[in-house]
Amino acid sequence: MKQQLSIVKIGGNVIENQVELEQFLLNFSKLEGLKILVHGGGKLATKLAGQLGIDSQMSNGRRITDAKSLEVITMVYGGLTNKNIVSKLQALGTNALGLSGADGNSIQAHKRPVKDIDFGFVGDIDGINADFLNSVLSTGITPVFCAISHDGKGQLLNTNADTIASEIAIGMSPIFDSTLYYCFEKKGVLKDVEDENSVIQHINTETYSDLLQQKVIADGMLPKMENCFHALNNHVSKVCIGDISMLQPNTKLFTTITL
């Protein structure tokens, strides 16, 4: 039987709330077994860019990562957020190791080709260095990823944190029984967006198809769910979506997704 591995992604809204972040890190540090953390960046990068007079360029509602924006992202995600999370985890007794995809060549990617839109320095993932991550985990160390990959030619690339988490879960599943956790500000996938407690506790391929038809799953939840099923279709055992209490042993209110 394969050893269990938890891959936990926390979103920007959790990171920016100091109380939520501290509670999340406490829960994460208590989570038993091997684990990997992936953090998003949140609005800190946008705020810093604003202070530096760097326009966050958008195209059809999607952010463009130009050279200056990439510098800001590298400073905020790779530096400030990542190192602070690592030092806080150390204080909680979790021996953490902060990583970008360049470190240990852990996430290989290529710059997204220009089609209709030039997204700039955005990376689409080619592969995960499972051997490296396995060797880190085997020494009792917990990898903590920021949402940056690299192209192997000296270029760092901004990469979606949800995608990094699912690709790590997929890349590690030949070796581990991987569970992917998406931790965000809501208790799970909601039946009614107006009702915070209307959590759908279990979704599978069949019920997902119904939820799509009923338009219960829409907008920002759509790419997240696509990431989930992409992971499940590639040997990840289970995906869970919920708020920071999801990692506590007695919490029952969150969404579990299986095939």
Next chain:
Amino acid sequence: MKQQLSIVKIGGNVIENQVELEQFLLNFSKLEGLKILVHGGGKLATKLAGQLGIDSQMSNGRRITDAKSLEVITMVYGGLTNKNIVSKLQALGTNALGLSGADGNSIQAHKRPVKDIDFGFVGDIDGINADFLNSVLSTGITPVFCAISHDGKGQLLNTNADTIASEIAIGMSPIFDSTLYYCFEKKGVLKDVEDENSVIQHINTETYSDLLQQKVIADGMLPKMENCFHALNNHVSKVCIGDISMLQPNTKLFTTITL
């Protein structure tokens, strides 16, 4: 016989010159055997602090690291500089791993006690995690340190890069035959500061004492030399001081320091 390990520190003036940095990284990537890189920060942090309206407070010519300055340092040293060096080394075929002292609990320190001056979030090193660094090196990976340590209680600390390099060299010397390289903008320790080529090729305890009396070694070179002899007095085999060409196999003009 112990295996050889090179600990190389590059200064801020090299980092800020893109051409020098690229040449240095090429030389470093070609350096044979196990190696560790430590980089300073340079003026980028001061520049960013200025752009953000953060005053770099000084006391008797020495920088005070307040909370805002520490954030800037964490962004610039731990994020921008460190991740860019790592990605460039990957492109040169060196499998690099960027680290602060919090990562893998690799550099333990305490906040400098307040005596005459409160230096703020500045760390004095207590120890190096030699087991962790040894396990990283044994998998063919090259650690790349920024000048940040941590106190194990969740606090990152700004720490002098020269000191980090010498403490790593000392901490690794029970396991390795360590050589410490200080790479900066000059060809070595100069007999005459006006003459760039007046390099003193060999210094030992005896000649050092003479050089001190003759006041050949003064100002900024004094703490650097103290770091060198501190390392040599603690089982580091050899210290070399020179410019980026020092790492090339045929370069003869640099300073070698032994006991």
